[in-house]
Amino acid sequence: MPYVKTTARSRKGSAPAANKKSSKKSSGNGSSSFCGRHVMLGFLLLIVLFGVATLLLNLHVSTDRAKNLDRIQAILMDSFSNGVSTLTSASGIKDKAEEIAQQEQESGHQLAGLNCDAYGGPSPETAQEMVYWEDVHSDARHISPFKRTHGPKQYLTFEPDQGGWNNIRMSMETVLAMAYAMGRTLVLPPEQVFYLLGKHKGNAGDSQRREFSFNHFFHMESIHNEHPGLDIITMKEFLQREAMTGNLRDQQGNVVFPPRNQTDWDGKPRQPLFEFLRATGHMAIWTPEKCMAAFPTSPDPQETQKLWDIKKQVEQEHGGSFPSYEAYVGKPFPVNATAKQRMMENWAGRKTLCLYDNTLQNTQLIHFPSDHKLGARLLVHFYAFLFFEDWKQDLFMKRFVRDHVRYVDLIQCAAARVVEAVRERARTNPVVAGNNPNGDFDAFHIRRGDFQYTVTRFDAPKIYDMSKSKLHEGETIYIATDERDKAFFQPLRDKYDIVFLDDFHDVLGEDVNSNFFGMVDQLVASRSRTFFGCWFSTFTGYINRLRGYHSTHDKAPGYEKGIHNSWYYALEDRYDHLQTYYPVKQSYYAREFPTSWRLIDTGIGELE
Numbered sequence: 163m164p165y166v167k168t169t170a171r172s173r174k175g176s177a178p179a180a181n182k183k184s185s186k187k188s189s190g191n192g193s194s195s196f197c198g199r200h201v202m203l204g205f206l207l208l209i210v211l212f213g214v215a216t217l218l219l220n221l222h223v224s225t226d227r228a229k230n231l232d233r234i235q236a237i238l239m240d241s242f243s244n245g246v247s248t249l250t251s252a253s254g255i256k257d258k259a260e261e262i263a264q265q266e267q268e269s270g271h272q273l274a275g276l277n278c279d280a281y282g283g284p285s286p287e288t289a290q291e292m293v294y295w296e297d298v299h300s301d302a303r304h305i306s307p308f309k310r311t312h313g314p315k316q317y318l319t320f321e322p323d324q325g326g327w328n329n330i331r332m333s334m335e336t337v338l339a340m341a342y343a344m345g346r347t348l349v350l351p352p353e354q355v356f357y358l359l360g361k362h363k364g365n366a367g368d369s370q371r372r373e374f375s376f377n378h379f380f381h382m383e384s385i386h387n388e389h390p391g392l393d394i395i396t397m398k399e400f401l402q403r404e405a406m407t408g409n410l411r412d413q414q415g416n417v418v419f420p421p422r423n424q425t426d427w428d429g430k431p432r433q434p435l436f437e438f439l440r441a442t443g444h445m446a447i448w449t450p451e452k453c454m455a456a457f458p459t460s461p462d463p464q465e466t467q468k469l470w471d472i473k474k475q476v477e478q479e480h481g482g483s484f485p486s487y488e489a490y491v492g493k494p495f496p497v498n499a500t501a502k503q504r505m506m507e508n509w510a511g512r513k514t515l516c517l518y519d520n521t522l523q524n525t526q527l528i529h530f531p532s533d534h535k536l537g538a539r540l541l542v543h544f545y546a547f548l549f550f551e552d553w554k555q556d557l558f559m560k561r562f563v564r565d566h567v568r569y570v571d572l573i574q575c576a577a578a579r580v581v582e583a584v585r586e587r588a589r590t591n592p593v594v595a596g597n598n599p600n601g602d603f604d605a606f607h608i609r610r611g612d613f614q615y616t617v618t619r620f621d622a623p624k625i626y627d628m629s630k631s632k633l634h635e636g637e638t639i640y641i642a643t644d645e646r647d648k649a650f651f652q653p654l655r656d657k658y659d660i661v662f663l664d665d666f667h668d669v670l671g672e673d674v675n676s677n678f679f680g681m682v683d684q685l686v687a688s689r690s691r692t693f694f695g696c697w698f699s700t701f702t703g704y705i706n707r708l709r710g711y712h713s714t715h716d717k718a719p720g721y722e723k724g725i726h727n728s729w730y731y732a733l734e735d736r737y738d739h740l741q742t743y744y745p746v747k748q749s750y751y752a753r754e755f756p757t758s759w760r761l762i763d764t765g766i767g768e769l770e
């Protein structure tokens with residue numbers, strides 16, 4: 163089906179981002195200077211590590227293997243494999259792109275729109291095609307019904323997830339959404355541990371940053387500034403403000419102080435701090451596979467009871483358990499359906515509710531551990547886990563993540579330049595003989611590398627067979643991949659005009675940190691006409707979510723059913739799972755679900 167693209171989409175309320183450059187130059191070096199001035203700039207969301215042993219192993223292995231391989235491919239593989247993260251000290255390296263990003267943050271970056279003038283283009287008209295987010299003013303003012311207007315502040319602390327970048331993104335979305343829903347101040351973990359995407363060398367072969375906070379990828383400071391309903395602070399600030407003033411108590415009600423009265427945990431082992439938080443706060447062991455995190459409409463105890471009653475009622479009506487997800491395949495309830503209907507559709511085989519009940523509503527501190535042994539790991543899409551009694555709150559949260567938790571402009575603009583170049587190539591491809599004015603191109607994400615799901619390891623002839631009926635011989639196809647051996651793709655090259663990110667060195671420019679290339683790949687693939695991805699891959703998953711946001715935004719064919727022109731080359735029996743509405747089901751991470759994008763702009767402004 164044709165994918166309608168308008169090159170200059172008019173966007174309601176999307177003022178170009180502020181580009182006032184601050185003349186302030188950072189001094190010093192590395193992360194500490196980048197993070198120094200503003201509260202938010204320092205908070206590393208970061209994330210954890212398999213330890214020094216893994217570091218050494220990774221570095222060793224990658225130096226060996228990367229030698230004869232194309233650099234960008236090597237970077238992609240390292241950036242997005244699971245578990246490359248590791249503990250390391252600050253590198254002290256700062257690049258030009260970071261300076262721009264810092265200036266942007268300091269001058270009050272706005273999340274709406276996209277303006278790439280400061281990043282080397284493309285033009286505003288061309289950049290607009292990356293924009294799937296909206297600037298919904300009434301949303302920005304939303305405040306959780308649980309947020310206290312007086313009395314002691316309430317907090318949410320958490321232990322960051324371990325794993326690859328896309329898993330970290332998933333769990334970050336979840337804690338942001340929970341803090342917002344609970345009206346709690348989100349306390350970021352100490353910044354000493356950096357998520358290491360892993361590459362020292364940039365596009366130009368020079369040294370670059372390789373340790374990151376969430377702030378490098380998402381506009382955390384703007385998220386904080388633009389939402390009166392969401393506060394984000396550092397662990398240090400939290401400990402100074404609440405722990406050292408004697409406001410924290412253990413389960414027996416005794417005032418407790420952090421280990422050694424230490425408030426600055428940056429750069430230090432965090433386990434003692436986490437143990438302190440586990441013992442002090444209400445430790446919430448919410449297992450997404452077993453329970454649905456449920457939020458009543460208001461603090462009124464009757465609302466809490468209503469949710470338990472709904473659950474009981476459904477079970478009574480269906481022989482003791484919820485209907486299987488299969489009952490809703492291709493048959494979603496309206497997004498504004500009753501709480502009961504939506505709970506049934508989103509149940510995903512769980513057993514119970516993790517209800518944000520009156521007891522939890524009254525606790526000062528809720529702490530989310532991350533611990534396999536406790537069954538505590540938030541490896542779930544926020545929307546697959548959080549349930550709101552009020553459908554308007556549910557859709558608000560989906561919009562909040564779409565509109566605000568997005569890759570920074572630096573990354574969006576780099577991708578926009580690549581998309582422009584791929585479209586040009588597709589437009590002038592002799593095979594289409596001038597019949598492709600929009601420069602439509604198709605895309606794959608082919609996940610290989612160290613992927614643990616070996617059942618998805620198809621060779622290229624099989625990938626060709628799986629996808630050929632949707633593609634046209636000779637046309638231009640963009641492949642996002644972590645496969646370093648380009649010979650692997652020869653069978654596809656024999657049929658199509660294949661391009662990779664490393665064919666666009668020049669448009670990517672030398673200012674873009676190569677650790678961002680995986681994210682650029684995702685954004686480029688999200689703009690393709692037809693897309694083929696890999697089941698189980700959270701990298702593919704996010705591309706499909708982005709495509710869902712775009713299709714909703716463009717009202718592209720199928721959008722009312724949550725369907726877009728995307729397929730799986732693996733696994734075979736999942737080939738067309740994106741062509742039918744699927745409700746959330748386990749394993750959540752294996753794919754993304756239409757409920758995160760379908761008709762989520764319904765009811766804007768109706769939230770009081």
Ligand SMILES: *[C@@H]1O[C@H](CO)[C@@H](O)[C@H](O)[C@H]1NC(C)=O
Nearest residue numbers: 406407408419420421422423
């Ligand atoms: C920590 O500080 C509190 C309050 O100043 C004090 O009462 C306590 O003895 C200190 N604890 C340690 C271990 O220094």
Ligand SMILES: *[C@@H]1O[C@H](CO)[C@@H](O)[C@H](O)[C@H]1NC(C)=O
Nearest residue numbers: 496497498499500553764765
């Ligand atoms: C849901 O939305 C539809 C279409 O806008 C509307 O007709 C219907 O009354 C709404 N239902 C509820 C429960 O608000």
